Amino acid sequence: MVPKRPQNIKNNKALRRIRALELALTLYYWICTKVNLRERIKFIDQKLNELYPDPAIPLDHKDPFTLLIAVLLSAQCTDARVNIVTPALFALADTPQKMSKQKIEEINNIVRPCGLAPRKAKAIRDLSKIVVTKHNGIIPKTFEELEELPGVGHKTASVVMAQAFEHPAFPVDTHIHRLSQRWKLTRGKNVVQTEKDLKRHFSKDRWNKLHLQIIYYGREHCPALSCYGLECVICTSCFPTRKKKVITQKA
Numbered sequence: 001m002v003p004k005r006p007q008n009i010k011n012n013k014a015l016r017r018i019r020a021l022e023l024a025l026t027l028y029y030w031i032c033t034k035v036n037l038r039e040r041i042k043f044i045d046q047k048l049n050e051l052y053p054d055p056a057i058p059l060d061h062k063d064p065f066t067l068l069i070a071v072l073l074s075a076q077c078t079d080a081r082v083n084i085v086t087p088a089l090f091a092l093a094d095t096p097q098k099m100s101k102q103k104i105e106e107i108n109n110i111v112r113p114c115g116l117a118p119r120k121a122k123a124i125r126d127l128s129k130i131v132v133t134k135h136n137g138i139i140p141k142t143f144e145e146l147e148e149l150p151g152v153g154h155k156t157a158s159v160v161m162a163q164a165f166e167h168p169a170f171p172v173d174t175h176i177h178r179l180s181q182r183w184k185l186t187r188g189k190n191v192v193q194t195e196k197d198l199k200r201h202f203s204k205d206r207w208n209k210l211h212l213q214i215i216y217y218g219r220e221h222c223p224a225l226s227c228y229g230l231e232c233v234i235c236t237s238c239f240p241t242r243k244k245k246v247i248t249q250k251a
């Protein structure tokens with residue numbers, strides 16, 4: 001007669017089987033997710049290149065200084081409005097030397113249509129002084145030095161590094177943050193995480209052009225309040241079974 005197995009040995013075996021099954025399912029899900037993500041990245045990359053093969057820099061400028069000032073003014077303002085305002089500002093002063101000698105009130109009067117004018121005017125005058133005294137009148141070419149200037153955060157520094165100095169950077173504004181969430185390229189905790197995720201997904205030589213292409217796509221097809229991931233070619237191709245609206249987190 002075969003001796004009876006104690007009950008707890010049988011239970012342990014069953015438990016091990018369940019755990020092995022769970023592990024296999026997790027692995028399967030992880031592989032599928034990675035494959036889907038890779039395909040999605042490739043599709044988005046190709047589609048944006050097809051739609052915007054040569055995206056222009058949206059802010060009018062003639063050198064790194066005028067670009068830096070235009071980017072600073074574009075905070076909470078449209079590029080189109082900045083482009084209306086900057087000709088008068090640069091007619092007044094188009095170099096750090098000239099700008100550093102202007103009165104804040106005079107700059108303020110010109111940049112008022114861009115919003116946050118008192119703060120922006122002070123930053124423009126103060127950063128110009130620092131560029132003259134500390135950097136010999138030349139806009140510095142490192143993130144650290146740029147981010148030390150008044151009114152210049154990481155996004156502004158990234159735009160200048162990418163667009164004025166052609167250094168690989170991925171400036172993430174509110175549009176890029178929103179689209180990255182709708183395309184499931186990031187979980188969208190904040191812009192810092194989104195920048196990290198995008199840099200991981202796309203090769204370095206694509207960053208500078210890609211950030212402009214995403215901005216153009218966002219402006220043309222993907223406004224903040226009128227679509228939630230169910231309409232255009234990118235979402236319908238990448239997420240054919242999506243049924244629910246994608247609610248994004250703000251930057």
Ligand code: SF4
Pocket residue numbers: 182221222223227228229230231232233234235236
């Ligand atoms: S489907 Fe809507 S949310 Fe998705 S990219 Fe297109 S416009 Fe944006």
